[in-house]
Amino acid sequence: MTYVSQPVSVSLIMGKVLLALGLGIAAYVVYFGPAIVISLVLASVTALAAEAFMLRLRRYPVAPFLKDGSALVTAWLLALSLPALAPWWLIVGGTLFAIVVAKHLYGGLGNNLFNPAMAAYALLLVSFPAHMTQWPAVDMLAQAHLSLAETLRYIFTGRLPAGVTVDAITMATPLDFLKTQLKLGHTVHEITRAPIYGHLGGRGGEVVALAYLAGGLFLLQQRVITWHVPLAMLAALFAAALWFHVFDPDRYVAPWFHLASGGAMLGAFFIATDPVTGPTTPRGKLIFGAAIGFLVYLIRTFGGYPDGVAFAVLIMNMAVPLIDTYTQPRVIGHGRQQERP
Amino acid sequence: MRTLHPFPGGVHPPEHKLESNSRPIGSAPLPSLLVVPLLQHIGNPAKPVVEAGEKVLKGQLIGKADGYISVSVHAPTSGKVLAVEPRPVPHPSGLPALCVVIEADGEERWVERSPIDYLNLDVSEVRNRLRDMGLAGLGGAVFPTYVKLNPAPDAAIPILVLNGCECEPWITCDDRLMRERAPSIIEGARIMRHLLGAREVIVAIEDNKPEAIAAMGEACRDTDFELVVVPTLYPSGSGKQLTQLLTGREVPSGGRSTDVGVQIFNVGTAHALERAVHHGEPLISRVVTVTGNVRRPQNFEALIGTPLAELVKLTGEPREDTTGYIMGGPMMGFDLHSTAVPVVKAMNCVIARSDRLFPPPPPPLPCIRCTRCAQVCPVRLQPQDLYWFAHARDFGKAQEHNLFDCIECGCCAYVCPSHIPLVDYYRFAKSEIWAREREKKAADRARERHQFHLFRLEREKKERAEKLAQKAAAAKATAAMPNPDADAKRAAIQAAIERAKAKRAGVVPRNVEALSPDKLQEIQEIEARRAKLREVMEKSGEDQA
Ligand code: SF4
Ligand code: SF4
Numbered sequence: 001m002t003y004v005s006q007p008v009s010v011s012l013i014m015g016k017v018l019l020a021l022g023l024g025i026a027a028y029v030v031y032f033g034p035a036i037v038i039s040l041v042l043a044s045v046t047a048l049a050a051e052a053f054m055l056r057l058r059r060y061p062v063a064p065f066l067k068d069g070s071a072l073v074t075a076w077l078l079a080l081s082l083p084a085l086a087p088w089w090l091i092v093g094g095t096l097f098a099i100v101v102a103k104h105l106y107g108g109l110g111n112n113l114f115n116p117a118m119a120a121y122a123l124l125l126v127s128f129p130a131h132m133t134q135w136p137a138v139d140m141l142a143q144a145h146l147s148l149a150e151t152l153r154y155i156f157t158g159r160l161p162a163g164v165t166v167d168a169i170t171m172a173t174p175l176d177f178l179k180t181q182l183k184l185g186h187t188v189h190e191i192t193r194a195p196i197y198g199h200l201g202g203r204g205g206e207v208v209a210l211a212y213l214a215g216g217l218f219l220l221q222q223r224v225i226t227w228h229v230p231l232a233m234l235a236a237l238f239a240a241a242l243w244f245h246v247f248d249p250d251r252y253v254a255p256w257f258h259l260a261s262g263g264a265m266l267g268a269f270f271i272a273t274d275p276v277t278g279p280t281t282p283r284g285k286l287i288f289g290a291a292i293g294f295l296v297y298l299i300r301t302f303g304g305y306p307d308g309v310a311f312a313v314l315i316m317n318m319a320v321p322l323i324d325t326y327t328q329p330r331v332i333g334h335g336r337q338q339e340r341p
Numbered sequence: 342m343r344t345l346h347p348f349p350g351g352v353h354p355p356e357h358k359l360e361s362n363s364r365p366i367g368s369a370p371l372p373s374l375l376v377v378p379l380l381q382h383i384g385n386p387a388k389p390v391v392e393a394g395e396k397v398l399k400g401q402l403i404g405k406a407d408g409y410i411s412v413s414v415h416a417p418t419s420g421k422v423l424a425v426e427p428r429p430v431p432h433p434s435g436l437p438a439l440c441v442v443i444e445a446d447g448e449e450r451w452v453e454r455s456p457i458d459y460l461n462l463d464v465s466e467v468r469n470r471l472r473d474m475g476l477a478g479l480g481g482a483v484f485p486t487y488v489k490l491n492p493a494p495d496a497a498i499p500i501l502v503l504n505g506c507e508c509e510p511w512i513t514c515d516d517r518l519m520r521e522r523a524p525s526i527i528e529g530a531r532i533m534r535h536l537l538g539a540r541e542v543i544v545a546i547e548d549n550k551p552e553a554i555a556a557m558g559e560a561c562r563d564t565d566f567e568l569v570v571v572p573t574l575y576p577s578g579s580g581k582q583l584t585q586l587l588t589g590r591e592v593p594s595g596g597r598s599t600d601v602g603v604q605i606f607n608v609g610t611a612h613a614l615e616r617a618v619h620h621g622e623p624l625i626s627r628v629v630t631v632t633g634n635v636r637r638p639q640n641f642e643a644l645i646g647t648p649l650a651e652l653v654k655l656t657g658e659p660r661e662d663t664t665g666y667i668m669g670g671p672m673m674g675f676d677l678h679s680t681a682v683p684v685v686k687a688m689n690c691v692i693a694r695s696d697r698l699f700p701p702p703p704p705p706l707p708c709i710r711c712t713r714c715a716q717v718c719p720v721r722l723q724p725q726d727l728y729w730f731a732h733a734r735d736f737g738k739a740q741e742h743n744l745f746d747c748i749e750c751g752c753c754a755y756v757c758p759s760h761i762p763l764v765d766y767y768r769f770a771k772s773e774i775w776a777r778e779r780e781k782k783a784a785d786r787a788r789e790r791h792q793f794h795l796f797r798l799e800r801e802k803k804e805r806a807e808k809l810a811q812k813a814a815a816a817k818a819t820a821a822m823p824n825p826d827a828d829a830k831r832a833a834i835q836a837a838i839e840r841a842k843a844k845r846a847g848v849v850p851r852n853v854e855a856l857s858p859d860k861l862q863e864i865q866e867i868e869a870r871r872a873k874l875r876e877v878m879e880k881s882g883e884d885q886a
Contacts, residue, residue: 002754
């Protein structure tokens with residue numbers, strides 16, 4: 001029997017994840033307005049309610065499981081992946097799907113095969129492509145500013161203040177814009193001079209990405225996550241982008257742009273590191289992360305979707321059992337020849 | 342300077358050594374009643390050689406080693422044997438075991454003690470003496486010492502390691518022993534080296550025991566022993582991990598450190614060996630740490646057989662919130678079922694429990710595959726997978742994933758954020774597999790028996806048939822046996838028959854159709870001769886008849 005244990009709990013780990021997301025959220029609010037806070041609240045309330053309901057239904061003790069914080073993490077990751085100006089039902093519906101189907105119907109905490117937030121994101125993207133592209137414009141580029149009340153009204157009723165159009169408050173994401181402009185025959189160099197771009201990636205977005213990076217480093221320092229998945233994913237994304245960029249800089253945007261855009265940082269430190277749906281072996285984590293990074297690049301560059309993180313993660317989720325099987329570490333005392341049958 | 346080869350994983354729980362290691366080893370007073378279990382070591386229980394009512398002297402043999410892996414047991418004091426009967430013993434199962442109960446007479450009269458002249462005795466003789474002195478490892482595993490000093494003839498043990506790591510939290514008996522009796526320990530190691538024929542001696546101590554390091558270093562000064570200070574990390578003191586740490590050699594799966602040329606002894610064992618060899622004292626006492634929720638935690642040298650309750654009393658009145666006692670450390674120890682159990686050779690530490698010191702863990706949550714357990718596993722197992730298989734009762738898979746390489750150190754359970762009692766699952770899985778193995782063996786045996794039964798029936802049938810056939814054949818054979826009389830008779834009969842035949846048919850011998858005339862001539866001559874012979878024969882036959 002082990003009579004002592006480290007003062008660590010699932011709640012504590014999830015709490016640290018939420019805390020680490022805080023910085024990114026703050027940057028988001030600064031650059032894109034308060035809409036994201038509304039999404040977060042909506043998703044959180046829905047997730048907790050759905051979690052409690054499902055736990056009750058499955059006859060689990062509600063309180064300890066609800067306290068573990070895993071539902072909140074799912075809710076936050078989904079909300080941060082969705083456009084902040086998405087209508088309320090999109091967020092609520094997505095969260096319900098994430099908790100009820102992707103999490104609990106697959107066996108609940110610890111048993112789900114797919115990252116619940118990413119499964120919900122993929123479902124929404126396929127089902128409601130139009131609503132999934134209404135990204136709030138960076139505040140300094142938007143023609144109209146929405147107050148918190150106006151944002152609330154827009155999210156819940158779809159009505160905008162008189163004289164304000166959807167176009168005035170939303171905008172294509174930098175990744176999207178890049179893709180469509182490339183199709184029109186412009187070079188990367190020309191495109192990235194557009195005002196929505198900053199130094200590294202999209203204006204505002206790059207700061208949010210840096211904030212996620214800082215949050216991720218905090219998680220690393222706290223040993224909530226290991227370095228394997230984030231490093232492998234970012235390195236693979238960077239390497240793939242570098243390869244194409246060197247090969248044809250007019251058509252393929254620079255690697256740092258990829259790192260600072262879309263869900264790269266959020267994905268690397270917060271989504272792909274989801275322990276439940278990722279591999280458990282150190283080598284497996286490297287393979288998993290690298291494959292995601294590579295897939296993200298492929299989907300972004302050659303695929304039809306605006307960002308590739310969700311699909312890359314889901315695809316690799318399916319490969320996890322295989323990866324785990326083939327990357328078992330050599331147990332101490334077993335000769336190398338016995339490593340693999 | 343020896344380069345260390347850190348093993349993977351490991352944890353560093355709060356040490357809690359200060360509570361008990363700041364007081365010198367106290368000596369526990371003689372209790373009025375001692376309960377000495379006959380099984381205090383790994384292996385066969387010793388055979389009792391005393392009976393109720395008998396008087397015994399201190400150090401007198403009361404249980405004789407039985408079989409190769411076994412050691413003897415001795416009376417811890419002089420007095421009268423009250424009973425030889427099952428009594429509660431400190432064991433996780435809580436089942437009583439055969440003990441010799443001795444009422445002390447308070448005189449402490451020793452048997453005659455004879456030191457072992459190990460330098461002038463045959464090594465195997467020394468080993469036998471050590472077995473008869475009851476020496477077993479005092480680190481907690483209680484493996485018979487003489488067996489460990491008896492390596493297979495072809496397996497040289499060049500390295501002898503003296504284990505002073507004491508990596509479990511709370512336990513300080515080795516620490517105090519090293520501080521207070523370093524010369525005896527080092528002398529014990531010298532004897533061990535002689536018996537083993539080891540080339541090197543390494544004394545390994547964790548760096549959280551500076552006083553012990555100083556004392557042992559002082560005692561090592563005039564030797565070529567190497568004192569190695571290792572970082573404080575649980576489970577450095579575990580045999581396989583210490584071997585790896587000091588030599589970089591991995592003990593092969595299912596093997597022992599001797600397989601890679603290393604033999605490890607606990608410092609307490611070296612001390613006991615020195616007492617046995619130079620002073621002729623069998624192992625009848627040991628140092629026990631009594632700590633945890635007690636008023637004055639301290640180490641005591643206590644006689645084997647001292648009731649735990651009396652030992653605990655030495656630290657002051659028990660506190661009200663004490664909820665029980667742990668034997669061993671908080672990582673690998675187990676709950677004692679009562680304080681009636683006696684001190685045994687394996688008892689290095691007793692920790693009084695309270696909810697304040699050892700809060701009961703919150704209810705376990707599902708495994709979130711965070712792999713913290715895998716990161717601290719010193720064997721590089723995947724504890725979360727083993728847990729999954731054990732939980733799903735997929736024991737075959739657990740075994741495939743090297744369940745039996747798990748040393749049950751508890752590092753994984755210590756770090757698990759879901760508070761899953763992982764080691765309990767592994768123990769459960771192991772015991773299930775053992776049980777199945779036993780069942781399978783029993784079933785195999787039953788099947789073999791059944792098959793043998795069928796085989797026997799078959800064989801008996803065959804044997805019967807063979808016997809019959811043999812009888813028949815024998816009858817025939819006797820008929821065909823050469824017998825001069827019968828032969829003559831038979832020849833006569835035969836001749837008669839032939840004659841009759843010849844007469845009846847006037848047969849021309851076959852194969853004569855195509856013969857040349859001279860051949861025919863020849864044959865006819867022969868036939869004529871034979872006819873003459875026949876006549877003679879017939880005559881003689883008639884005479885005989
Ligand atoms: S530490 Fe606990 S929760 Fe984490 S993987 Fe291991 S068993 Fe699962
Ligand atoms: S108890 Fe077993 S599985 Fe857990 S850390 Fe120790 S050796 Fe590894």
